[in-house]
Amino acid sequence: MNNHSSIDLKAARIKGGVATDQRHDSAHKHVTGQAVYIDDMPEPAGTLHGCLGLSTVAHGTIREIDVSAVRSAPGVVDVLLASDVPGENDISPTGRHDEPVLADGKVQFYGQPIFCVIAETREAARRATRHAKISYTELPAIIDIGELDPVSSKLVTPPLTLKRGDAKAAIADAPRRLKGQMRVGGQEHFYLEGHIAMAIPGEDQDVTIYCSTQHPSEVQHMVGHALGVPSHAVMVEIRRMGGGFGGKETQGNQFAALAAIAAKKHHRAVKIRPDRDDDMIATGKRHDFLIDYEVGFDDEGRILGVDFMFAARCGFSADLSGPVTDRALFHCDNTYFYPNVLARSAPLYTNTVSNTAFRGFGGPQGMVGAERVIEEVAFAVGKDPLEIRKLNFYGPNGDKNGDRNVTPYHQTVEDNIIHRVIAELEESCDYARRRRTIDAFNANSDIIKRGLALTPVKFGISFTATHYNQAGALVHVYTDGSVHLNHGGTEMGQGLNTKVAQVVAEEFQIDLDQVKITATTTGKVPNTSATAASSGTDLNGMAAQNGARQIKDRLIDFAAKKYQVPHDQIVFLPNRVRVGNQEIAFADLIKQAYMARIQLSAAGFYKTPKIHWNRDKGEGRPFYYFAYGASCSEVSIDTLTGEYVVERTDILHETGRSLNRAIDLGQIEGGFIQGMGWLTTEELWWDDKGRLRTHAPSTYKIPLASDRPKIFNVVLADWPEAHEPTIHRSKAVGEPPFPLGMSVLHALSDAVASVANHKICPRLDAPATPERVLMAVERLKAEARRRA
Amino acid sequence: MAIKTRTEIRFLLNSETVTLKDVAPDETLLDYLRLRRSLRGSKEGCAEGDCGACTVLVGRLSDGKLVYESVNACIRFMGSLDGLHVVTIEHLGGEGGNLHPVQQAMVDFHGSQCGFCTPGFVMSLYGLWMRSPEPGDAAIEKALQGNLCRCTGYEAIVRAAKAISSYGKAAKDPLAAERSRVAARLQEWRDGSRVEIGIGDARFAIPGNVDDFATILEAAPKATVVAGSTDVGLWVTKHMREISPAIFIGNLDGLQTISEKDGVISIGAGVTYTDAFELLSKRIPAFGPLIDRIGGEQVRNMGTIGGNIANGSPIGDMPPPLIALGATLTLRKGRKRRTIPLEKFFVAYGKQDRLPGEFVEAVHVPVPAKSAKFAIYKITKRRDEDITAALGAFYLTLARNGMVENIRIAYGGMAATPKRATAVERALTGKPWSAATVEAALRAYAADFTPLTDMRASAEYRALAARNLLRRFFVETQGGKAPLQVSRTEAA
Structure with a gap:
C-alpha cells in the first residue's frame, strides 16, 4: 500500500482515517485473484503433502492398524501414527488432555484422525489413505443428546449455574406457568477456504508454519507441545484466511501439528490441505442444544421467574465447549430482565466430532432459548410476541425502577438502548400496518401464509476468560515516514486490518496508504489471543494506537527539545506536524528524529479495563459492554410443502461511532444471512452409525444470493457512541449481527401459527427446514381440529 | 471409414x-x-x-x-x-493496472470480505455481463446460484452486479474485441x-x-x-x-441438436441444460422454472439432459417430467438404434436398460396438447442449487365430461428409480377431476411408494409432501386468485 505520490501536504483531512468508509485493504487483490492464501504460496522444492486417515466407527478400541499397503502405495513417503508424535500427543486447547493429534488406542467419533499419509503429491496421499486396514472393537456410541440426562450424563467440562433470586419459587407462585423444550441445531462454518497448514523446517528445532488460523499463538503452543520443543522454536504466520467464523480458532491445530511433525522428520516442507469432506467430517462445528425451559408469568405476560437447562452436544472432547456453553447462559436473557432466574448448562459428551467456536460462541443459542420463552408467553396470554418482548426488556438507563437492569450473572446493564432501537425499527419497518395487512392476506389465502416477527439482540462483548482480553501490536516508522503495522489479530475477511490501519493512520495523521498491513506472525507480536469474541478491533486497535502513541510521544519530546517549543505546541496535522509556528512534513520530521537517534519502533499493548468474572459464584462483570440491534422479517410459507421465502427484512444495528461504516454494513448483512442460514436450511444430519452425512455443499445448504430477503433494508444505528471509552467509541460488530437471523425463525413460526389462528405456539425447532415447517403446520392443524 | x-x-x-x-x-x-x-x-x-x-x-x-x-x-x-x-x-485486469469493470464494481461496492470466493464471483458476473449488461435481480441471482459466499450475505455483490455497466460497456471488453x-x-x-x-x-x-x-x-x-x-x-x-x-463427447455436434418436429422435441444426449432451456421452456413452460433450479449456472452450462438420464440416478430432475410426458429414448450401439419408453430405461437402483457398448443418443419429448395440464414440482431444503428431496411431475387430460381421461404421474426421490405413481393414476383415471377424487386417490400413494429417510428429508415428509403435490396440482388446475406457491420473483 505504499504509494508516495498521493501524499497531500496541504490536506485538511488525511485519506483513510477513522470513521471513513474505506474499502477492504485487499479488495484489489481479491478481485484479481492475486490475494495469496496459503495454498497459493509457491511451495518450496520437494514439498510433501499430507492426508488424514479417519476412523470408520463412532466409538471403539483399535485392535490393529495395518498401513503396509498405504506405505507401498505410489508416492507415499511416510505414514504417521500416534507413536510418531515426538512430544505430547495432545492438542486440547484448554489443557484437558482429552484430544489427541492422532487417535491412540481408541476412537471416539466417526471421522477421528488415526493416521496421516505423507506423500509426494496431495493426490497420491489421498489415494493411498484408502488402503489402510484398521480393525476395531466397537463400543456403544452416543450420537444424539436427546436421550441423555443433563444432570447425570457424562460431561466434557464442568457445567455452569447462573442464579439470581429464587426461580423455582417464583415460577411456583406465578399466576401462570408453562414448560417446554426446544431443539436448536448446530452449524458448519463453511469457510470457503478449508483448513490448511504448511510447515517448513528450519535449523535446530525450528519450524515455520503457515496456517489458516484465527489463533497463531495457540498453533505455536500446540506445535511446540507436539514436537516437544519450546515455543521459541515455532513461528506461525498467517496473512489472511478465506473465512474463519470461529472454525479456525482451535481446529487448525491438528493440521499444523501433523505438518510440523512430518516436516521435522523428513526435513522437507509439508503441506496438509484436507478435502472439503474431510474438513467437514473431522473438524468441529457450532454446538446444537436441547433447551428445557420453565417460566412463570403474570396475566399481562410479564416474566416472574424462569428456569433454563441448556444441554449441548459437545462431542468427544472439551475443546471450547466450556466457554461456549457458558456464553449460552450469559445470553439466555437476551434483552430481557428476569426477576428470578436459574440457568444451568450441560456440556454433554457424545461420540461425535468435538464442537467448537462459531460466531456468537453459544450466545445465539442462549438467545434463541430466550426468544422461545417470550413466544410461549405471548401465545399463552394471546398477545403479539413483540408486546411481550417490550414488556420484559431491561429497564432503560436511569429508570426509576432501576432494579430491572441486573443480569442473571449479576452484571448491571448500564448501556441499554434497546427501547429506542426497537421503537425506531418498529416505526421504520411499518410493523403495525404490515401486521394488519398480513392478517388480511392470510384470511384470503389457503395455501400460502405470511408471517412477521421483530426480534431484538443484546450481545456481550469481551472474552469471558478475562485473561484473553489483552492484545499487542508492533509499529515501525521507517525513515521515509512509511509505517509498518503488525498486531496480534488475524484477518479472515472481517476488515480488521483495514480498521486497525485506519486507527494508526489517524494517530499519526498520515494517509492510510502510508501504513503497510503485514501478516500476523508470532515472531512479531507474542502471546496473542484468538481473533474471536468480536474483539479484534477493540483489542488490537487499542494496542496499535498505544504503539503509535509511544512513538508520537517520543517525536513530540524530540521536536519540543530540538525546536525549543512547549509540548502542547506540537500538533500532528494531515501528513505534517506543526511545531510552534512552522509545519514540517511528517516524513521530514521522521528523518530528523532518526538522525537524532530516536527510537521509531514501539510495541503497543492493551488490556480491557473493568472486567472480572468469578465462575464458581456465577457473579461478576464478564462484559465490558453490550452491543444492540434488532431485525424484523416477513416470510411466506407454503403449507403444502413447508417451502418458504423471506419477503423482507429490516435491520437496525448499533455500531457505536463506526470506524468504517462500509465494513460494518458488510458485517451486519453477512452476519444476518449467516444467522438466517443457521436457523433455516443449514442442517447437520448424522446417521445411526454416527456418520455425518451432510459433509459437502451438495448436502449442506448455506444461503445463496437467492435466499436473501427480497427487500433488505439495513441501517446502522450509530447515534449512541459507545458507553465505554472503546477505540474511537466504536463498537464490536463481528458476532452481534449474527442473532439478527432469529427474526426469520420467528416469522416462520408466526406464519405457521396462522393455520391455527395464532392460538397455539408452533414450537418450531431450528433449523426450520421446509420439512420442520410443514410438520409444524400439520401438528397445529391437527391440534386445532382436536380443540375445535 | x-x-x-x-x-x-x-x-x-x-x-x-x-x-x-x-x-x-x-x-x-x-x-x-x-x-x-x-x-x-x-x-x-x-x-x-x-x-x-x-x-x-x-x-x-x-x-x-x-x-x-x-x-x-x-x-x-x-x-x-x-x-x-x-x-x-x-485474464482480467492486474496488479497496478486498471481493473476490469466487473472487478472495479466489486471493489467499490465492497463485494469481497475474505476474498476467497471472489474470483469465482467475478467470473460468474463477467459471464453474465457479457450476455446481459444490465441484469435485474432475478438474472443476477440466477447467475450466482452456483457461487457460495459465506461472508457478505451477497447484498454487496448484487449491488456491484447492478452497477457494472456504469464502469464500462460489455461491447468494449477485451474478449469482445478479440x-x-x-x-x-x-x-x-x-x-x-x-x-x-x-x-x-x-x-x-x-x-x-x-x-x-x-x-x-x-x-x-x-x-x-x-x-x-x-x-x-x-x-x-x-x-x-x-x-x-x-x-x-462434449464436443460432438451430432449430439448437441435440439429440435421440434411433429409435436415432438428431440434432444441430443449432449445438449446442456442451458442449451435446452430456450426451446424447452417455450414449448413446455413448466420446464423453465425447473431447469432454473437444477444445479447452478456452471452446472447447467456443463451438465447434459442425456447425462441426467444415462446415469440412472433416482433423484435426477429430468426423468420424472419426461416420463410423465411419455418421452422415449433412443439408444445406439454401433450402427444399431432402438427406441424405448423412457420409463422402461430405469430398471432398478443403479441398473438401466443399456447394453455394453450402447449409449443414450437422444430423448424425444411429446409436447403436450394445449388442453392438457402439465406441472413439475421440485422440493428441496434450499430453493436453488439443491438436490431434490422429492420431485413430482403431473400430466393430465380431461374428457369433455370432466372425467380424467389420461393422467401420468412420475416422481423422483421417492423410490430407487424415477417412478410412475401407477396406483394413484388408476385411482384417478375415469373419475371426475374433483377434490373428492384427489383426496380419495391419496390413499393409493402407499401402494406406489415407500420412501426412505436420508439427509435430505425423512420418509414421513417425503410421503406427505408427495401427496400434497397432487393436491397442489389439482388446485392449480382450478384457477383462482390466491397465490399457490411461494415465489422468489414477486416482490412482497
Missing part, C-alpha cells in the same frame, strides 16, 4: 495457445491451472461443482457463434477442453479428427463425430462416457475412481 487421429489436445488459455500431449483422463482443469501453471487465482472450495470458487469461463462455438459460459474448473476434465477457449481470473479472432481459431481447430491420448490405464479418446463415438464405445464397452462431467467429475474428485478409458 478412416478418420484422422491426433495425439494432443489444443486449446486457448487466456491469450495463449496450449498444446498438450501428456494429459491424464482424470486431470481436472483446476489442478492443471493451479499445479501445472501456477495460475492460482481460481480456488478450490469444494471440488464438487457446488461452491463456484473455481469458476472460469469456457468459450465454445455453438451454431458457429462463440459463446462464453461459466463452468466449474474443479470438475472439468482437461480432455473436454479440446478446441475451446479457457478464460481465467488472471471475439472474431478467437472464433476463427476455434473453427480452424474443428478438424473432425479423433483425439487419442495416453496408454494403459490412463487413456482417453475424443471421438471425431457421433459415428466415431459409436465405434469407439462398441470396441471399448467398459469405457467411461463423459459428457458434462457434473457427475463423473465427482467420481474422480470425491471417490477417486478410475475412469480410464474415458470418452469425452
Whole structure:
C-alpha cells in the first residue's frame, strides 16, 4: 500500500482515517485473484503433502492398524501414527488432555484422525489413505443428546449455574406457568477456504508454519507441545484466511501439528490441505442444544421467574465447549430482565466430532432459548410476541425502577438502548400496518401464509476468560515516514486490518496508504489471543494506537527539545506536524528524529479495563459492554410443502461511532444471512452409525444470493457512541449481527401459527427446514381440529 | 471409414495457445491451472461443482457463434477442453493496472470480505455481463446460484452486479474485441479428427463425430462416457475412481441438436441444460422454472439432459417430467438404434436398460396438447442449487365430461428409480377431476411408494409432501386468485 505520490501536504483531512468508509485493504487483490492464501504460496522444492486417515466407527478400541499397503502405495513417503508424535500427543486447547493429534488406542467419533499419509503429491496421499486396514472393537456410541440426562450424563467440562433470586419459587407462585423444550441445531462454518497448514523446517528445532488460523499463538503452543520443543522454536504466520467464523480458532491445530511433525522428520516442507469432506467430517462445528425451559408469568405476560437447562452436544472432547456453553447462559436473557432466574448448562459428551467456536460462541443459542420463552408467553396470554418482548426488556438507563437492569450473572446493564432501537425499527419497518395487512392476506389465502416477527439482540462483548482480553501490536516508522503495522489479530475477511490501519493512520495523521498491513506472525507480536469474541478491533486497535502513541510521544519530546517549543505546541496535522509556528512534513520530521537517534519502533499493548468474572459464584462483570440491534422479517410459507421465502427484512444495528461504516454494513448483512442460514436450511444430519452425512455443499445448504430477503433494508444505528471509552467509541460488530437471523425463525413460526389462528405456539425447532415447517403446520392443524 | 487421429489436445488459455500431449483422463482443469501453471487465482472450495470458487469461463462455438459460459474448473476434465477457449481470473485486469469493470464494481461496492470466493464471483458476473449488461435481480441471482459466499450475505455483490455497466460497456471488453479472432481459431481447430491420448490405464479418446463415438464405445464397452462431467467429475474428485478409458463427447455436434418436429422435441444426449432451456421452456413452460433450479449456472452450462438420464440416478430432475410426458429414448450401439419408453430405461437402483457398448443418443419429448395440464414440482431444503428431496411431475387430460381421461404421474426421490405413481393414476383415471377424487386417490400413494429417510428429508415428509403435490396440482388446475406457491420473483 505504499504509494508516495498521493501524499497531500496541504490536506485538511488525511485519506483513510477513522470513521471513513474505506474499502477492504485487499479488495484489489481479491478481485484479481492475486490475494495469496496459503495454498497459493509457491511451495518450496520437494514439498510433501499430507492426508488424514479417519476412523470408520463412532466409538471403539483399535485392535490393529495395518498401513503396509498405504506405505507401498505410489508416492507415499511416510505414514504417521500416534507413536510418531515426538512430544505430547495432545492438542486440547484448554489443557484437558482429552484430544489427541492422532487417535491412540481408541476412537471416539466417526471421522477421528488415526493416521496421516505423507506423500509426494496431495493426490497420491489421498489415494493411498484408502488402503489402510484398521480393525476395531466397537463400543456403544452416543450420537444424539436427546436421550441423555443433563444432570447425570457424562460431561466434557464442568457445567455452569447462573442464579439470581429464587426461580423455582417464583415460577411456583406465578399466576401462570408453562414448560417446554426446544431443539436448536448446530452449524458448519463453511469457510470457503478449508483448513490448511504448511510447515517448513528450519535449523535446530525450528519450524515455520503457515496456517489458516484465527489463533497463531495457540498453533505455536500446540506445535511446540507436539514436537516437544519450546515455543521459541515455532513461528506461525498467517496473512489472511478465506473465512474463519470461529472454525479456525482451535481446529487448525491438528493440521499444523501433523505438518510440523512430518516436516521435522523428513526435513522437507509439508503441506496438509484436507478435502472439503474431510474438513467437514473431522473438524468441529457450532454446538446444537436441547433447551428445557420453565417460566412463570403474570396475566399481562410479564416474566416472574424462569428456569433454563441448556444441554449441548459437545462431542468427544472439551475443546471450547466450556466457554461456549457458558456464553449460552450469559445470553439466555437476551434483552430481557428476569426477576428470578436459574440457568444451568450441560456440556454433554457424545461420540461425535468435538464442537467448537462459531460466531456468537453459544450466545445465539442462549438467545434463541430466550426468544422461545417470550413466544410461549405471548401465545399463552394471546398477545403479539413483540408486546411481550417490550414488556420484559431491561429497564432503560436511569429508570426509576432501576432494579430491572441486573443480569442473571449479576452484571448491571448500564448501556441499554434497546427501547429506542426497537421503537425506531418498529416505526421504520411499518410493523403495525404490515401486521394488519398480513392478517388480511392470510384470511384470503389457503395455501400460502405470511408471517412477521421483530426480534431484538443484546450481545456481550469481551472474552469471558478475562485473561484473553489483552492484545499487542508492533509499529515501525521507517525513515521515509512509511509505517509498518503488525498486531496480534488475524484477518479472515472481517476488515480488521483495514480498521486497525485506519486507527494508526489517524494517530499519526498520515494517509492510510502510508501504513503497510503485514501478516500476523508470532515472531512479531507474542502471546496473542484468538481473533474471536468480536474483539479484534477493540483489542488490537487499542494496542496499535498505544504503539503509535509511544512513538508520537517520543517525536513530540524530540521536536519540543530540538525546536525549543512547549509540548502542547506540537500538533500532528494531515501528513505534517506543526511545531510552534512552522509545519514540517511528517516524513521530514521522521528523518530528523532518526538522525537524532530516536527510537521509531514501539510495541503497543492493551488490556480491557473493568472486567472480572468469578465462575464458581456465577457473579461478576464478564462484559465490558453490550452491543444492540434488532431485525424484523416477513416470510411466506407454503403449507403444502413447508417451502418458504423471506419477503423482507429490516435491520437496525448499533455500531457505536463506526470506524468504517462500509465494513460494518458488510458485517451486519453477512452476519444476518449467516444467522438466517443457521436457523433455516443449514442442517447437520448424522446417521445411526454416527456418520455425518451432510459433509459437502451438495448436502449442506448455506444461503445463496437467492435466499436473501427480497427487500433488505439495513441501517446502522450509530447515534449512541459507545458507553465505554472503546477505540474511537466504536463498537464490536463481528458476532452481534449474527442473532439478527432469529427474526426469520420467528416469522416462520408466526406464519405457521396462522393455520391455527395464532392460538397455539408452533414450537418450531431450528433449523426450520421446509420439512420442520410443514410438520409444524400439520401438528397445529391437527391440534386445532382436536380443540375445535 | 478412416478418420484422422491426433495425439494432443489444443486449446486457448487466456491469450495463449496450449498444446498438450501428456494429459491424464482424470486431470481436472483446476489442478492443471493451479499445479501445472501456477495460475492460482481460481480456488478450490469444494471440488464438487457446488461452491463456484473455481469458476472460469469456457468459450465454445455453438451454431458457429462463440459463446462464453461459466463452468466449474474443479470438475472439468482437461480432455473436454479440446478446441475451446479457457478464460481465467488472471485474464482480467492486474496488479497496478486498471481493473476490469466487473472487478472495479466489486471493489467499490465492497463485494469481497475474505476474498476467497471472489474470483469465482467475478467470473460468474463477467459471464453474465457479457450476455446481459444490465441484469435485474432475478438474472443476477440466477447467475450466482452456483457461487457460495459465506461472508457478505451477497447484498454487496448484487449491488456491484447492478452497477457494472456504469464502469464500462460489455461491447468494449477485451474478449469482445478479440471475439472474431478467437472464433476463427476455434473453427480452424474443428478438424473432425479423433483425439487419442495416453496408454494403459490412463487413456482417453475424443471421438471425431457421433459415428466415431459409436465405434469407439462398441470396441471399448467398459469405457467411461463423459459428457458434462457434473457427475463423473465427482467420481474422480470425491471417490477417486478410475475412469480410464474415458470418452469425452462434449464436443460432438451430432449430439448437441435440439429440435421440434411433429409435436415432438428431440434432444441430443449432449445438449446442456442451458442449451435446452430456450426451446424447452417455450414449448413446455413448466420446464423453465425447473431447469432454473437444477444445479447452478456452471452446472447447467456443463451438465447434459442425456447425462441426467444415462446415469440412472433416482433423484435426477429430468426423468420424472419426461416420463410423465411419455418421452422415449433412443439408444445406439454401433450402427444399431432402438427406441424405448423412457420409463422402461430405469430398471432398478443403479441398473438401466443399456447394453455394453450402447449409449443414450437422444430423448424425444411429446409436447403436450394445449388442453392438457402439465406441472413439475421440485422440493428441496434450499430453493436453488439443491438436490431434490422429492420431485413430482403431473400430466393430465380431461374428457369433455370432466372425467380424467389420461393422467401420468412420475416422481423422483421417492423410490430407487424415477417412478410412475401407477396406483394413484388408476385411482384417478375415469373419475371426475374433483377434490373428492384427489383426496380419495391419496390413499393409493402407499401402494406406489415407500420412501426412505436420508439427509435430505425423512420418509414421513417425503410421503406427505408427495401427496400434497397432487393436491397442489389439482388446485392449480382450478384457477383462482390466491397465490399457490411461494415465489422468489414477486416482490412482497
